[in-house]
Amino acid sequence: MSDPGPLHAEKLISALQSGSMEAVESLYADYREDFFRWAGRRFQAPRQDFEDAWQEAVFAFYEQVASRKLATLRYSARTWLFAVGHRRLLNYHRKTRRIFWKDEIDDALVKDPVFQSFPEEEPQAEERASLMAAMQEVSPQCGELLKQRFFLERSIPEMQGALGYQSTNALSVSLSRCLKRLKEIITDKQGQAIGE
Amino acid sequence: MEDQNADQIERYFRNELTSAERKAFERRRAKDEAFRQETELHGKARQAIRLKEKAEVLSRLSARGRQLDEQRKPTGRYRPWWLGGGLALLLAAFFWLQWKGEPSTKTQSPPVVSPQEGTQQAVPPNTEQAPQPAETQPVQRQERQPPVASGKEKQELLFAQYFQPYKDETLEPSVRGDEEPSASDTFQQLYWDGKYREALAQFENLPPAAKNNDNWLFIQAECLLMTGKAGAAATLLEAILANDRSRFMPEASWHLALAYLKSGNMEKAKRQLGIIVGEVNSPWQEDAAALLKALR
Numbered sequence: 001m002s003d004p005g006p007l008h009a010e011k012l013i014s015a016l017q018s019g020s021m022e023a024v025e026s027l028y029a030d031y032r033e034d035f036f037r038w039a040g041r042r043f044q045a046p047r048q049d050f051e052d053a054w055q056e057a058v059f060a061f062y063e064q065v066a067s068r069k070l071a072t073l074r075y076s077a078r079t080w081l082f083a084v085g086h087r088r089l090l091n092y093h094r095k096t097r098r099i100f101w102k103d104e105i106d107d108a109l110v111k112d113p114v115f116q117s118f119p120e121e122e123p124q125a126e127e128r129a130s131l132m133a134a135m136q137e138v139s140p141q142c143g144e145l146l147k148q149r150f151f152l153e154r155s156i157p158e159m160q161g162a163l164g165y166q167s168t169n170a171l172s173v174s175l176s177r178c179l180k181r182l183k184e185i186i187t188d189k190q191g192q193a194i195g196e
Numbered sequence: 197m198e199d200q201n202a203d204q205i206e207r208y209f210r211n212e213l214t215s216a217e218r219k220a221f222e223r224r225r226a227k228d229e230a231f232r233q234e235t236e237l238h239g240k241a242r243q244a245i246r247l248k249e250k251a252e253v254l255s256r257l258s259a260r261g262r263q264l265d266e267q268r269k270p271t272g273r274y275r276p277w278w279l280g281g282g283l284a285l286l287l288a289a290f291f292w293l294q295w296k297g298e299p300s301t302k303t304q305s306p307p308v309v310s311p312q313e314g315t316q317q318a319v320p321p322n323t324e325q326a327p328q329p330a331e332t333q334p335v336q337r338q339e340r341q342p343p344v345a346s347g348k349e350k351q352e353l354l355f356a357q358y359f360q361p362y363k364d365e366t367l368e369p370s371v372r373g374d375e376e377p378s379a380s381d382t383f384q385q386l387y388w389d390g391k392y393r394e395a396l397a398q399f400e401n402l403p404p405a406a407k408n409n410d411n412w413l414f415i416q417a418e419c420l421l422m423t424g425k426a427g428a429a430a431t432l433l434e435a436i437l438a439n440d441r442s443r444f445m446p447e448a449s450w451h452l453a454l455a456y457l458k459s460g461n462m463e464k465a466k467r468q469l470g471i472i473v474g475e476v477n478s479p480w481q482e483d484a485a486a487l488l489k490a491l492r
Contacts, residue, residue, distance in 0.1 A: 021256060028257050029264060046367065046384065048411055051443060055257045059250055091405060092380060123243060125408040129435065131244035132251065143248065150245045153210065182241050 016065040028058045057085035067153040134185040142178035255440040355458045361418045392422040410442035426458035450480040
């Protein structure tokens, strides 16, 4: 698998910024086996762990690009993904890490502190289940508004155009109601958990 | 004022505050309990939105991964050659012995290829020596006849007839050198070796991130089922299916039905089996239909 050139990177970023799941899946499939081979030379670990690390890396890339935190690529998408996947594997398999000749990914990991923030810390299982359950209770429409605003970090005018709202005011009111509802559900669930 | 707070809190989470604004924000959060709670709740709401999106994306990627692995299977480099070669060798040995006309061989049965060969499940090493619940020991998947027992005994027999702890090539521990195995490696090795009680004890030593990983939780559920804790296994499998983040989703669905069966929850077992019967791509669709028929 050859590295994508700058044009490919631009197209990829544009597709991910528009929330294209096809682009996410394509990215996942294009480098998957390449990552397994690359990681297999560096860690003694079951394929399942490589799979988990790869999925986490692809999601992290999607999250960063879609929310515009990563607007231009200093490295190729492959280097970025492999570096984040490597960080994830280090958390589980530090002891089985193999010394291998350096490549551009090792250079990126050493030189760029941005990779130190991966993988992001996740809430504990109980908290995660409670938050997931809260999101299940909001309506699909609210879910979409909240995703656009707080995951994809779209501005209100951007959302207005994309979601077909008559005015930014109407959109802000809906968004505010949805967020309030979600917070109420979370508070209720926490109260229930404490009461149990 | 409320809107101003909300705006400031959101900008804090987006990392949009200036250095001075951030310091002022931190000071206020330390002093003002209501503001601290408001910030915390906003952070949780953001986390909930992110977790939902992440679960959806990872679910899609898992499905795509399974699809890619399926596509890879026919082009496996060693298995077809190995199976074909092994069979050819056995046949050649048999005919050679026949041709030699040795009296002892005439009374022997022809060589039999293990019924496990050719199936998708890898055969774990030494499982016959591993401590297993009595109900799973003598039963072969291929010899499924409707049991004649009834009630609780019938449930036990059916469970034993259909349940096997899930093992495939992705779960096979990798051969390691002289380095000390990690807690996860040890857990996986114990599971693979059929030492389910020891594996359950070892699960407690896994790092927190691994304990929250649905793939490892699925293996824990398998260990619980093998050690007779079907109720606990069912609770775990329900959560795994709800999260939809494991690479063992079809297996979790099928084993949830069996966990219900084992714990005597027949209504839930039938409902779950009905779901599997309706899943066109489930490898256990036929088994689920047969079991459902046996239960009715």
